[in-house]
Amino acid sequence: MAINPDGYGWCGQPYEALRAPRPLVIDGRLDKPAWQAAPPTPRFVDIGSGEPAPFGTRARILWDDEFLYIGFDAEEPQVRARYTERDSLIFFENDLEVFIDGIDSYYELEFNALGTMYEVFFVWRDAYTTGSEWDQPRFDVHSPRVHSFSGDYSVNDSTFWAGAHPRGTRWAFLDYDMAGLQLAVSVDGTLNDPQSIDRGWSAAVKIPWASLADLAHGRALPPTPGDTWSIFLGRFEQMPTRDAGRTVGLGWSASPHGVNDTHVPASWTRVTFVDRDVEI
Secondary structure, three states: OOEOOOOOOEOOOEEEEEEOOOOOOOOOOOOOHHHHHOOOOOOOEEOOOOOEOOOOEEEEEEEOOOEEEEEEEEEOOOOOOOOOOOOOOHHHOOEEEEEEEOOOEEEEEEEOOOOOEEEEEEEEHHHOOOOOOOOOHHHOOOOOOEEEEOOEEEEOOEEEEEOOOOOOOEEEEOOOOOOOOEEEEEEEOOOOOOOOOOOEEEEEEEEEHHHHHHHHOOOOOOOOOOOEEEEEEEEEEEEEOOOOOOEEEEEEEOOOOOOOOOOOHHHOEEEEEEEEEOOO
16 A cells, blocks of 8 residues: 555555435435445454554545535444533544545544544644635634644553644634534444343434535535545444453544544545435
8 A cells, every 4th residue: 555645554445335325314314215225345454553443443434516425334342432521522433433634734523332422633733824724713723622632641650642734733623613514323222231131232423515625625525526525434343452441442544544544534534425326
């Protein structure tokens, strides 16, 4: 796999998103004909090494003139989720993730099997200049809920993930909510029951194209057929370690990055929007 031009991470893998023949009802299940006819991504791999992940995960993407649709199927023998408060740090437990690149910005969505969501909007610091599109009250960097994000994150002085993107720091807007976003999850098993052997869980996300204006960067909404956007399709899984009672969060994704860093837009899946309906 090719190295990114900036030397950080690998180039993202391609995916062709077909059109949904009619608006999709989002219920978290991907057993409807349109979802089943949509091409799945390859099985997710370790985000850093590209090695196969222990549990199977695949994503599917569809679109129409009003919405972007993203679905996930995740194998999981013990489906667990505890966080119920919106914008909890969902990546501390098992989750699924979507990031959407806006060239000078990007959007992050994480959610668990309870459907609890965590959202952040990032603006690259070098793009945040006087008179830019970000120079407006709703992107006020002086808000207490806006952080400078360098790509390093540590807990209890023990770093579990570190990134050092060549573009540098970015502003993280923690109160950002994607207007009109719909999310639904479905558990194939018994949630939070250690006595149950589960098959896993699935999820579907539905986002109005009109709500992606902050990410358009001059691109058409909805996309013009043939347009390509970079989208991260990922999963974090808390896996047990040899230390009793301790786990480590492993990142898996549809497109490997070559580095243990999710925040690398050039390594995300390169989604081309095709003007052809799925065949159902």
